[in-house]
Amino acid sequence: MDFELSAEQQLLRDGLAQFLATRYGLESSRAAVKTGPGWQPDIWKAFAHDLGILGATLPESAGGMGGGPVETMVIAEALGHALVVEPYVNTVVVAGGLLSRIGSDVANTVTAQIAEGEAIVALAAAEDSSDDLTSVSTTARRDGDQWVLDGSKALVVDAPIATHLIVTAQIDGEQAGSGQPELGLFVFPYDATAEGVTAHAIRTVDDRQAADIVFAGARVPGDSLLLTGDEATDALSRAVDEGSAAVCAEAVGAMRKVLDDTVEYSKQRQQFGVPLSTFQVLSHRMVDMLIEVEQASAAALLATIKIDAAPAERSRAVSAAKVTVGRAARFVGQNAVQLHGGMGMTEELAIGHYFKRLTALQYEYGATDRHLARYVELTAPPR
Missing domain, CATH: 1.10.540.10 (Acyl-CoA dehydrogenase/oxidase, N-terminal domain)
Known part of the structure; x- marks a missing residue:
């Protein structure tokens, strides 16, 4: 390319x-x-x-x-x-x-x-371990000039520092105007101490902040509803694909740093009186890491340039990138830690922190397995 x-x-x-x-x-x-x-x-x-x-x-x-x-x-x-x-x-x-x-x-x-x-805006969409963000049990009902939310959201990343939330909820058919329950997208200022809101803060393995949030009669402004129905689903799908493409690029940057640090360490660390980089098997391992990084970089670039394509083409490129980058992140991260030895997972050395982030990135905006299944579905011949 x-x-x-x-x-x-x-x-x-x-x-x-x-x-x-x-x-x-x-x-x-x-x-x-x-x-x-x-x-x-x-x-x-x-x-x-x-x-x-x-x-x-x-x-x-x-x-x-x-x-x-x-x-x-x-x-x-x-x-x-x-x-x-x-x-x-x-x-x-x-x-x-x-x-x-x-x-x-x-x-x-x-x-x-x-x-x-x-x-700071956090997306509160996931409710369980499922990657289907449009399947929600949280409900929103109109009450006067406000909306009332009931339900829970799981692992809302950045919620503890967020000033606003984007929340998905089901609106009943009468209030949606279609006669059928519809997905609604809401945005509103977030206060974890507000009446009807309960938040349990979590620190993720890669040192991000998150929270599980429960809405129990939480009231939000009447103008907070952004979209409903297919428009909400399509907007959420594109936003998640954009997030996936961006974290693929983020992972490529992290992997390049990890690879550079590993190569430099192998030149300094000695065994049997010679640098580790002189051992052929370790040199080959680092070449394999480089190949994985370059493949991930190409896949992330393809996902990036397909963001404005038709939805099916966009999603296919994003899922291909997520699978390729997820595989590379695992390979590069694990081998970098192994080549550093016990120091690889210490708090003092950067490599351990990068390894945690590369591990977490494999699951953000859809796990590798989920994107592999979606890619297979999108590329399967019509029956």
């Missing part, structure tokens, strides 16, 4: 890489997630105002720069390389992309807040 970044995209990549190299240290990041607020709000503000990456892919009408999927890929890969925990993919790519395409007053307001670094 013959592909080159434009001059503007190269400047975006280089500027972000330089910023992260000088201002985003692993030690300060780990301190923030383990003993501090869980993230670095000053870094998030710098992303918005110093670098402009929070608005780089959002429409100009919302204060963004109107970039596209390639800009998203460039940013996500750089963030993965630096092991950034701030919620770029969830807030900007998934929520920002979804809201900017809807175009309602509420959606435009939240999108503008995202671009300014003022809003």
Whole structure:
């Protein structure tokens, strides 16, 4: 595949890489997630105002720069390389992309807040271990000028730091206007202590923050309903595919860092008086890691350039990338830890933190097995 970044995209990549190299240290990041607020709000503000990456892919009408999927890929890969925990993919790519395409007053307001670094938006869609985000038992009923939510959402990533939630819920047929229950997409300000809301905070294995949320008669504004029915399903499907493509790019950035660190370690670490890199079997192992990274990079690029394609073509490319990247992340992560020996999983060494993130990325926006099944379904010949 013959592909080159434009001059503007190269400047975006280089500027972000330089910023992260000088201002985003692993030690300060780990301190923030383990003993501090869980993230670095000053870094998030710098992303918005110093670098402009929070608005780089959002429409100009919302204060963004109107970039596209390639800009998203460039940013996500750089963030993965630096092991950034701030919620770029969830807030900007998934929520920002979804809201900017809807175009309602509420959606435009939240999108503008995202671009300014003022809003963190979490997607509350999953309810169990199923990857079908449109199959929900949470309900929403109209009561006067408000909606009342009842139900629960599982493992809502970034919820403890979120200012807004995007929630999926079933609306009864009469209120939906179709006579049949329909899926509804809602966005509203989030307060974990609000009446009718119970949140149980969780820290994930890769040091992200999440929460299980229960709504029991929780009231949200009447204008929080964004879409219903097939429009809601299609919008959610595209947003999740965009998130999948972005985390594939993030994984590629993380794998490149892991591979570079492993090669450098093999040159320094000695056994029997010679560097590990001189052992042929270990050199071959690192070549295999490189091949996996390059295959993952190509698959992530294909998913990126297919984001604006027809839904079936887009989903097919995204699932192919998720499977390819998931396999590569497992292979590269496990071999990097093994080649580092016992040090590979220590808190002091970066490789262990990257390994945890690469493991988690295999399950974000659909596990590898689920995407493999979807790819088979989308490529099967008609019966």
